[in-house]
Amino acid sequence: MATHTTNPYSDAILSAAADATETTTKTVSMPIGIPGYTLHEEKRTVPTSEPPVLPVNKDLDYIGKSPERWDGNAKVTGRARYTADVQLPGMLYARFVNASIPHGKILSIDTSAAESHPGVKGVHVIELLLGAAVLHDPSLERSKYPIVRYAGQPIAAVAATTPQAAEEAAAKVRVKYEALPFVVDADLAREPNAPLVFPGAADQAGTAGGGGSASGIPQTGNVHGPSVRKHGDAEQGFKDADVIVDARYTTQVQTHSALETHGVVADWKPELLTVYASTQGTASVREELAGFFRLPKSQVRVITEFMGGGFGAKFGAGNPGVVAAELSRKTGAPVHLMLNREEEHLSVGNRPSSDQRLRIGAKKDGTITAIQLISYGTAGCGTGAGCAGPATNLYKWASLHTEENDVFINAGPAAAFRAPGHPQGAFALEQSIDELAARLNLDLLDLRDRIDENPVRRVQRQIIRESALWKSRNPRPNADPGPIKRGVGLSQSVWYRHLSMNCGAEVRVHKDGSVEVLSAVQDIGSGIKTVLAQILAEQFGVPPGKVSVKIGDTNYPVGPNSGGSVTTASLTPAVRDAAWQAAQKFLASVAPALGAAPADLTLTGGMVRSVSGKFQPVPFRTAAAKMNTDEVSAQAKRIPDYDPSKYDTYGGVDIAEVSVDTEAGRIHVKRVLAVHDCGRPMNPAQIISQINGGVIQGISYTLFEHRLLDPNYGIMVNSNLDKYKIAGSYEVPQIEVQLTESYIGQSSTDASGIGEAAGIISAAAAIGNAVYNATGVRIRQLPMTPAVVLAALNQPQPSMESL
């Protein structure tokens, strides 16, 4: 199968291959496939130092079970301290001064009134802006300060003794602009005479969460692209086709809207910069701060004990991190800088829009002869609006031609957002595949069985096929006679086995029988703390709640940045390896007291056993008291996947039941069945939580969310949660999640992540297909607001086929 070569994680995969330095190997037999369907054994050659192969989940005590979330008590009692909650002695509060116009050159900044405001301790004016795309040739713009490219762009910041004083003082900073023409509509921005957001070629780098653009892409006016991929001869493919489905799809800009905004508390001391950050990557924050301030990494410490959601937007220090550090350096005091909700909407990321023309050519039997996707999308003054992932990677095709274009507008830069590009791409692809099935008079699942080679999704489609919800579907569209019509729709999703090799962990065993794991990895809400506790529990026979999990601090061994569903897949093998090695050291440490050779000892089920039967099994804790030192520890790092030639994708199949009020135009999602896989499920309850969330976020994207920019003033008109609607309790359907336990034989845990594939990719397409099933009308535009639905229902959609 073709893979999405523009993914931002390929470096990690390459370095994984280069990192393969192990010399001695052993051959092991591993479970592969899906229990109850395709489970079998396969051989893998692995380093000798690897721990024994884990059996399938049903044969384990803690891994694959759902012990309570390790930090659940802290979260429900309010004891959990997030970055926003950090208070340090003498701490100042900072507020940004933001651009009030969408495009312009800053002529002067007068901070004197702000500086003399009571309580103010420091002011910082930004001279190097982070986050947006950057001109290849900076000499095209001569300006002391960064050019303002969107309303809400941070310009300066004020630190004061109280948040109120900082806010008042920030309002006293006087900024003089030379206003420049602006454009905030992506269609208008593509016109030949549109105001230019950048006077020359510009690019935005991706983050650990993805996004950004490939280098060397052409740029004409505001159009940064196309980024072209061609495989085979698509023109010939369309000639060979019996049927061509041709349609245009548009999707809106979505903001991340994590409940904890971006922000840091920075404490600059001569010997150490300590930064508490609401981040998905402690490593990424340290990297950016060390680079920006030219500090040795060893003198930057980043702490993220709890963080209130990121969804892809929280990597690196960003402007808040750098500015808070500057203010702390200037004032000699710790500085608390959390964005307010408006800033969160404007300046720290969003999911780009898309305007896609998708053509699929197929033979009568469903064989796809050609896929062509021409897409435009806006990532504001950033790049990363490509959405060809699903079209490229979900089905097999004889030829493929994709052209992805970014359209610059005067709006805040996009950031990676949960499965970048994929909800947009799947919205188009999966509706067109349904349309293709209808044209070919094929069953929706049968067609996908023919063109989808992924063995896991094949099983998942079978589960869907046998489900009561799918069986309740009337295959005839618009079958209900009344004004409220019921429909059921389907969509598949695809995501990739991305890995980060920046995974280290240390496991310590103490003489009192306590065990702990240390890693710089952060828990972004997906529950990695619990999973690490489960791995140690399995090794030492200690309940997960009794394991100490110390993470979210760069003082510990480096951890992965949590983006692209890499965390569990990448880190858990390193932790299991460290636990295994620590256990071996532990056995060596107790062997003399037990009168046995270390090689005669094993630690299983919480008992130290003599293989030769020298003594009755001794509980781990009792044996620990006999250690010859107070502590043993082992560090391990991630080793490459056992068989990288087997590059696996993940995904799932989702079906949604909707009712469409054809008079009010309202779509109500009533039920969702989500069937998903992520390798070995480490903690099913937490995985189900993530899938619930992906489904709900996807429904929210499909029906409600829409960043609205005023074309006359160039400002966002709905920059708080009262006007930017996200799904709430009334919009949540009955969700049933079925996990597909799927073994792939790639690591000592064989686990993978679920964050991206967790429903957000497929929700819009599944709802679109369900609305078609209900009404016989295809809605190819997001969000499907009542106005959009009514317009679609009253107006038969012209088929582009005839064009």
Added chain:
Amino acid sequence: MSDHQPSQKELPEAPSTAPTPAGISRRGFLKGAGITAAGTALLEGVQGFSREAVASTPKGVKEFGPEPFPVTLHINGKEHALQIEPRTTLADALRIQLNMTGTKVSCDRGVCSSCTVLLDRMPVNSCMTLAIDAVGHHVTTIEGISTDEQMHPLQAAFVRHDAMQCGFCTPGMVMSCVSLLEKNPHPTEADVRYAVSGNLCRCGTYPKVFAATLDAASQLARKA
């Protein structure tokens, strides 16, 4: 410091059960914006101390602020003396001045209910409630519904059902649901949806919040 500082005697005793003066115009605003969805009953007994309120009250009542002045807040069964500016929200007083950071602020305009606390027994958005308006009332925060030894049964149910992900909305969710169970020991799922209809969760943990709350209700009913 202003020479218009009120003495503790001029402010209502905490807690107050006495009838309070007639409503002021700003109360209408508070009714709509400060109270979370579960608290549809009126926020009775809340006194205003803003300038327009002073103008409509009888002679002899002093103006407060804009400088900080002393008040006593009754929080989780304890009295806390603090200096506040009249504009200080209850959320800021709790979080910044008292370092009780279990109460979260996310939207800061009464939309997301991350900041839900109970004022007497009514869930309110503490980001939309002035600290001064909490004088004379019992404030209950997330820190006040459990002890180190014993979680509230609803909190335990949240953990059991994994009714949280990032956890930032969780204290607000818990407070809304605690209030629901106090008023309605036998809620339906529709009741729970209503109780948390003002609580936003971006991680999308609602299904488990519903399940946890219904489970806690049935456990409490069995004990009762």
